[in-house]
Amino acid sequence: PSARTFYAEVGGAPTFHALVAHFYAGVRTDPVLAPLYPQDDWDGAEERLRGFLEQYWGGPTTYSENRGHPRLRMRHAPFAIGAAERDAWLHHMRAAVDSLGLTPEQDATLWGYLTMAAHSMQNRPDGP
Numbered sequence: 001p002s003a004r005t006f007y008a009e010v011g012g013a014p015t016f017h018a019l020v021a022h023f024y025a026g027v028r029t030d031p032v033l034a035p036l037y038p039q040d041d042w043d044g045a046e047e048r049l050r051g052f053l054e055q056y057w058g059g060p061t062t063y064s065e066n067r068g069h070p071r072l073r074m075r076h077a078p079f080a081i082g083a084a085e086r087d088a089w090l091h092h093m094r095a096a097v098d099s100l101g102l103t104p105e106q107d108a109t110l111w112g113y114l115t116m117a118a119h120s121m122q123n124r125p126d127g128p
């Protein structure tokens with residue numbers, strides 16, 4: 001069994017649930033980020049991010065069954081994401097990853113992806 005997924009290695013569904021719950025608890029109280037999110041559908045937003053991340057790391061493909069191809073750059077186009085929004089997103093995600101107690105190697109794998117993805121989602125130029 002050489003193909004154990006990263007999803008399974010870090011603990012599967014409970015780990016991703018904890019990651020995304022911790023992240024959104026921070027986002028909901030963030031003055032820069034909170035206004036961007038659907039105020040009447042926080043649970044849905046949490047479910048979409050969790051499903052995407054689980055699928056990305058080799059878990060269930062529920063995300064695409066419900067939402068189709070991720071097309072994340074396109075789906076973020078309606079939201080103005082500059083350096084401030086990107087850094088705030090990464091700040092809450094860093095705290096959420098810290099809460100998981102991953103090994104240094106697992107942490108580096110997950111964090112490397114998240115930082116790369118957050119930079120690629122920026123759709124407004126850096127300020128002066």
Ligand code: HEM
Pocket residue numbers: 033036037038044045046048049052067072075076079081085086089114117118119121122
């Ligand atoms: C959706 C903001 C980065 C994955 C959203 C939504 C907002 C948002 C406001 C709509 C919430 C909803 O109704 O689902 C941001 C900001 C980012 C960022 C400010 C800063 C860089 C990322 C990154 C990822 C990601 C790095 C992936 C690693 C998703 C996913 C959805 C989503 C999967 C739901 C897409 C859908 O199916 O509609 N994001 N996002 N986001 N975001 Fe982000």
